[in-house]
Amino acid sequence: MTKTDHYHHGALREALLDSAMRAIESDGLERLSLRDLAGTIGVSKTAPYRHFASKRALLEAIAAEGFRLLAADLERSEEPGPGTADRLGTIARSYIDFARSRPALYRLMFSKLGYSLESEACRLNSGRAFGVLVRAVDARMSTGWRSVENQEAVILSVWALVHGWAGLLIDGLLPRQIPAAEERWAEMVQAFLS
Amino acid sequence: MTKTDHYHHGALREALLDSAMRAIESDGLERLSLRDLAGTIGVSKTAPYRHFASKRALLEAIAAEGFRLLAADLERSEEPGPGTADRLGTIARSYIDFARSRPALYRLMFSKLGYSLESEACRLNSGRAFGVLVRAVDARMSTGWRSVENQEAVILSVWALVHGWAGLLIDGLLPRQIPAAEERWAEMVQAFLS
DNA sequence: CAGGTGATGTTGGCAGTGTCAACATAAAGG
DNA sequence: CCTTTATGTTGACACTGCCAACATCACCTG
Numbered sequence: 339m340t341k342t343d344h345y346h347h348g349a350l351r352e353a354l355l356d357s358a359m360r361a362i363e364s365d366g367l368e369r370l371s372l373r374d375l376a377g378t379i380g381v382s383k384t385a386p387y388r389h390f391a392s393k394r395a396l397l398e399a400i401a402a403e404g405f406r407l408l409a410a411d412l413e414r415s416e417e418p419g420p421g422t423a424d425r426l427g428t429i430a431r432s433y434i435d436f437a438r439s440r441p442a443l444y445r446l447m448f449s450k451l452g453y454s455l456e457s458e459a460c461r462l463n464s465g466r467a468f469g470v471l472v473r474a475v476d477a478r479m480s481t482g483w484r485s486v487e488n489q490e491a492v493i494l495s496v497w498a499l500v501h502g503w504a505g506l507l508i509d510g511l512l513p514r515q516i517p518a519a520e521e522r523w524a525e526m527v528q529a530f531l532s
Numbered sequence: 533m534t535k536t537d538h539y540h541h542g543a544l545r546e547a548l549l550d551s552a553m554r555a556i557e558s559d560g561l562e563r564l565s566l567r568d569l570a571g572t573i574g575v576s577k578t579a580p581y582r583h584f585a586s587k588r589a590l591l592e593a594i595a596a597e598g599f600r601l602l603a604a605d606l607e608r609s610e611e612p613g614p615g616t617a618d619r620l621g622t623i624a625r626s627y628i629d630f631a632r633s634r635p636a637l638y639r640l641m642f643s644k645l646g647y648s649l650e651s652e653a654c655r656l657n658s659g660r661a662f663g664v665l666v667r668a669v670d671a672r673m674s675t676g677w678r679s680v681e682n683q684e685a686v687i688l689s690v691w692a693l694v695h696g697w698a699g700l701l702i703d704g705l706l707p708r709q710i711p712a713a714e715e716r717w718a719e720m721v722q723a724f725l726s
Numbered sequence: 727c728a729g730g731t732g733a734t735g736t737t738g739g740c741a742g743t744g745t746c747a748a749c750a751t752a753a754a755g756g
Numbered sequence: 757c758c759t760t761t762a763t764g765t766t767g768a769c770a771c772t773g774c775c776a777a778c779a780t781c782a783c784c785t786g
Contacts, residue, residue, distance in 0.1 A: 384737085448705070
């Protein structure tokens with residue numbers, strides 16, 4: 339035991355979040371163990387409790403981080419660029435890419451069992467993500483349209499469609515030869531908005 | 533301890549499935565404990581292992597039962613009756629009603645963490661449920677249409693939409709004043725199919 | 727620069743969990 | 757009647773989240 343073994347880790351909170359996200363992605367959420375996590379990081383079994391009041395609190399923080407990442411991805415695909423033509427399509431692709439690249443995190447974010455909603459950070463960042471969708475649908479529909487109610491329903495429909503598709507994809511319920519799924523999505527929205 | 537306390541329960545398997553379904557619906561899936569279950573039923577902690585190889589096996593059986601119930605509901609709403617006009621709408625309502633009345637079960641069915649797919653019963657009954665959807669979309673589109681590929685994409689789109697909406701509903705992500713959600717659904721499909 | 731104070735990490739322990747091995751009971755069938 | 761077999765019980769093990777008591781160290785104030 340050299341003197342350079344730090345008694346204090348220095349960035350345990352970040353290390354925990356990071357390790358936990360990696361762990362749920364590789365072994366599944368239900369196999370996540372705080373003790374294992376601490377062990378892997380090289381810290382004692384109860385050290386995490388100095389940064390998170392409970393396992394649930396850790397998961398809530400992870401979900402919040404997930405919404406932050408999702409919002410960031412969506413906002414990036416909202417920026418003006420080469421593919422500005424079909425902005426909604428681009429956003430949808432980002433959304434589904436996110437769910438696909440971090441399926442366990444995505445499931446956790448919408449589990450409600452329930453992490454998510456209770457935390458302020460979750461509400462804030464999911465609001466940001468939702469905002470991107472709202473703006474995109476707004477832009478597409480702005481050519482004179484009906485009630486606000488109607489608009490809300492359309493937005494939710496679009497969200498439900500993409501969210502549902504993401505779910506089917508990451509839960510392995512789609513036949514293998516449907517890479518065209520996302521393209522089809524674009525058609526659907528187009529059809530609906532006309 | 534009277535002599536009439538049966539040493540053998542008689543229908544433990546069914547009692548376990550039943551109690552477990554009730555328990556996950558009232559306390560959440562992650563709080564389900566085999567020992568508690570056994571205790572509530574009035575049997576020793578390891579008795580369940582005579583009927584299920586593991587907790588996971590129990591959950592798989594529950595998921596299978598869920599798909600059986602869902603398939604039954606959907607098939608019932610397929611029968612000729614008063615509301616045969618908009619069959620797809622009726623089926624969608626059944627689907628969403630199912631998810632809403634048994635949210636925890638519905639989540640378990642699509643968890644993949646993962647129960648579901650591996651079991652034969654799950655595959656069979658989810659196939660039955662999917663068949664109902666296929667037939668309904670078929671009927672609606674049969675007025676001369678494009679490729680089979682296209683048809684498949686449409687079916688999956690419809691499923692994704694309803695599935696996604698169910699998810700948003702049971703995870704409490706929809707603003708409270710959207711009871712009109714299901715009606716909007718009908719509009720969307722209609723729009724898409726035209 | 728001394729010393730105390732608060733944030734961070736550790737040790738030991740408790741109650742609860744899924745699961746296995748060994749044993750007990752009772753219903754069924756020759 | 758006696759054995760077989762399905763079913764249920766007991767005891768134990770390794771693991772979990774979490775709490776209380778203690779250790780270490782960075783930092784601030786005198």
